[in-house]
Amino acid sequence: MKSTIATLSVAALTLMACQTQKTMHEYPQTKKVSQSDTYFGTSVEDPYRWLEDDMAQDTKEWVKSQVAFTENYLENIPFRATLNNQLKEIWNYERVGAPFKEGNYTYYSKNDGLQAQSVIYRTDAGGATEVFLDPNKFSLDGTTSLAGLSFNKKGTLAAYSISEGGSDWNKVIIIDAVTKKQLDTTIENVKFSGISWLGDEGFFYSSYDKPDGSALSAKTDTHKVYFHKLGTKQSEDQLIIGGDNFKRRYMNVGVSDDERYLILSAANATNGNELYIKDLKNGGDFRPVQTGFNVNTDFVDSKGDVLYLLTDKDAPNRKLVKTTINDLSSWVDVVPETQNVLSVSTGGGYLFAKYMKDAVSQVLQMDYDGKLIREIQLPGKGTAGGFSGKESESTLYYSFGNYIMPGTTYKFDTKTGSSQVYYKPNVKFSPEDYVSKQVFYTSKDGTKVPMIISHKKGLKMDGKNPTILYSYGGFNISLTPGFSVVNAVWMENGGIYAVPNIRGGGEYGKKWHDAGTKLEKKNVFEDFIAAAEYLQSNGYTSKDYLALSGGSNGGLLVGATMTMRPDLAKVALPAVGVLDMLRYNKFTAGAGWAYDYGTAEDSKEMFEYLLSYSPLHNVREGVCYPSTMITTGDHDDRVVPAHSFKFGAELQDKQKCQNPILLRIETKGGHGAGKSTEQMINENADKLSFTLWEMGIKTLN
Incomplete structure (x- = not known):
């Protein structure tokens, strides 16, 4: 009897300890609502559906409370300000872009160091240099950025697009490129668009009808191409193609360098496109070069009647072919596939x-x-x-x-x-003091995956090195080596930065991409998990010193990995992530991601597969998840912040242990592009300080 009482007491104490740990962080209250959806006979609860309404007052109040909670937690990290200063110091160097010629001027971008946005300068034939465009004057706080700049062939006219608060919805401003004076009224509600001039007449651009309700979250799936003629109002712009008679999610019209051809690329997803061409010399309408959405083909250049195309048709690693305007069906290899x-x-x-x-x-x-x-x-x-x-x-x-x-x-x-x-x-950085090497490791199914590991020379491989494991794994996007001042500060403080080139990316062509899509998406997560295990088994780091990091589709990668393997890492940093895999296609242009993900409406098998790894739906009671900082922006209209809001609410509600769950929500911030230098420094200082603090590091060397 005595031993039974002792056993019960231990159990009671254990339960009390869990309860104490769970309530250690007094998270903001998040209400639950009665909401469910039925897929193929299966009911799925969605108690935080109300957080999808970014216009609602209760959502705005919830955001304010989360911002305050996160700031209160972070301000207690003693070296947060030190890291912020380190980032400012290394970031404060002049950055000059490659020059390009337009008309009688040579243009280039330059940032003096800590300017919010880079400035466009130009130099004339006599060597005199002046400011052409200064995006720092677009807004008082530096959160309005230059999203695009296009000149006519003579270099006498220009149109530039601006993004406010990181939104994908842009405005286009037309100027006389010589005098810099504005022409016409501003073109508004432009999205996922290039600007392609046709002589001195005007230019082509693409957009969607502005949706009812929230412009930041409402669905946009019918792209339209317009031609703006100089000297006219936007309301008079000619609809070139798009709408009910030719419904596509993504469309752009470009003009060839010789201004003979119009090239139309049309797609319903982020992979696979149709290509059409219009011969302005001989007249006629758009003619198909490629129809259907099974392959990708892009126009590269033209020489008279000859057209050069880059394609993955019958060539998963892509090849360059040529055809003629007189016989678009006959393709000849110029640069064969390798x-x-x-x-x-x-x-x-x-x-x-x-x-x-x-x-x-x-x-x-x-x-x-x-x-x-x-x-x-x-x-x-x-x-x-x-x-x-x-x-x-x-x-x-x-x-x-x-x-x-x-x-x-x-x-x-x-x-x-x-x-x-x-x-x-x-840059205040000495490459000779660091090493960056490529290794190959084996994933769960035997696939060999490359990974580049970078750190200070002489680092002791004792399993105690703070390590960030970063990847993406989707949409045919390749992660190639590139310098980052943020990673430089991380490595300077003794950290390791590791990037595996996992499936779903484009590093090994279409086959590598397809091996991480739809019903094979879990290959991506298994590749990431195997990378972490490689780092741990080879002494680079251990569970207590590992952070998982990724943004957008990489945010999904982190969210899925931390819910599949909560024991894998100490810290998780999912940024602007796709985290609700059952409803991602309901917002903005999300339906276009179905090539990679599939949708819950496709089939019972696809629904069950998505449900099995969707981060939002796989947060479980009684599990200790890593210390997590979820980052998003209130103007993110690519991956709407509701993904992050709902996932954060689930984690805060169900987290078993004392590891904190924070939501860092950037105001006047979008999916990532266009952030001011100050915004980037502050965000990365918070991420790095949080990561080191949660790994138990109390002071910096």
């Missing part, structure tokens, strides 16, 4: 075949017949971008960098193949 993924740019009368080999760049210069001129000798192993320009230019520019080499701009002579440094940033 074992490495291909992208192509043009400049100086040449083609540049840019290959990705194990996520590292290789660049070949070719003529328009596909004959090799030379392989470009890059400065090392990393990512090269650029090699594009007008046909008449013999000097092109490219950037090169990796995880421990700040991005440097090089000047390239197309005739000799020689490169020289054009601009090297003066």
Whole structure:
């Protein structure tokens, strides 16, 4: 009897300890409502549905309470201000973009260091330099950014788009590029659009009808292409294509460099497109180059009647082909498919075949017949971008960098193949003190996956190194090596930064992408888990010193991984994540992500698969989840913040242990693009300080 009482007492004490831990953080109250949906006979509860209404007062009050709670927690971290200062110090260096010529001027971007937004400058033939556009004057707080800039062929007219608070809804302002004076009224409600000029007449742009209700969350799925003629009102703009007679989610019309062709790309998802072309010289309507959505084909360039296309049709790693306007069905290989993924740019009368080999760049210069001129000798192993320009230019520019080499701009002579440094940033960082190496590890099903691991030289592999494991794994997007001042500060403080190139990305072409989609999406999470296990088993880190990080689709990656394997890491940092996999397609352009995810309405099998890993629906009672900081923006109209709100509410309600669940909500912040320098510094200081603090680190060296 005595032993039974003792056993009951231990059990009671254990229960009390759990209850004490659970109530250790007095989270803001989040009401629950009676709401459910039925999918193929299965009822799914959604008690936080009310948080989807971003216009409702109770949602706004809830956001305020979460912001206050998070700020109260973070302000108690003693080295938060130190990290903020470290970031400011390293961020405060001049950054100059590659120059480009338009008309009689050479343009370039420059940020003095801590300016909220980079400024566009120009230099005339006499060498006089002036400010062309200063986005820092678009708003008082620096949260309105330059989203795009396009010139007519003569360089005498320009149109630039602006984003307010990071929103995908843009405004387009038209100016005389010589005098910089505004022409016409501002074009509004432009979204997912390029700006393509046709002579001096005007330009093509794309948009959706502004939805009823919330512009930040309401569904937008019928893209329309318009032509704005200079000197007219937006209400008079000509509808070129789109609407009920040609319904597509994404459409853009571009003009070829010789201004002979209009090129229409139309798609219903983020993968797979139709391509149409219109010959302005000989008249007629748009003619199909490719129909259906099973492959991707993009226009690259034209030479008279000959058109150059980049395609993955019968070539998962892509190839460059040519066809003629007189026979669009006959395609001839110019640059055949290889074992490495291909992208192509043009400049100086040449083609540049840019290959990705194990996520590292290789660049070949070719003529328009596909004959090799030379392989470009890059400065090392990393990512090269650029090699594009007008046909008449013999000097092109490219950037090169990796995880421990700040991005440097090089000047390239197309005739000799020689490169020289054009601009090297003066960053307070010494690459020679760091190491960045690529390893290959084995995932659950035996697949070999590459990962690049970067850190200070001489780091002791004792399992106690703070480590951020970052990845994406979706939408055919490739993670190639690139320098980040945030990662530099992390590594300077003894951290390891590891990036695995998991399935779902584009590092190994269409097959690699498809292996992480729909009913194979869990391959992505298993690859990420295997990367963490590799780091732990090889002494780089351990569970108590590991943080999982990713944004957007990478936010889904973190959310799914932490709910599948809550024991894997100490910290989770899901940013602007897709976290409700049953309803993601109900908001903004979310339905276009179905190629990667499938939808809950597709079939019973697809619904059950999504439900089995949807982060929101797999938070369980009685489980200790990692210390979590969920980040989102109140103007995010790409992945609406309701994903983060609902996931955070579930975690706060069900978290078993003392690990905190924080929601860091950026006001006047969107999906990521266009944030001011101050916003980026503050957010990253909070993330890094939270991560180190939760790993038990109390002071910085």
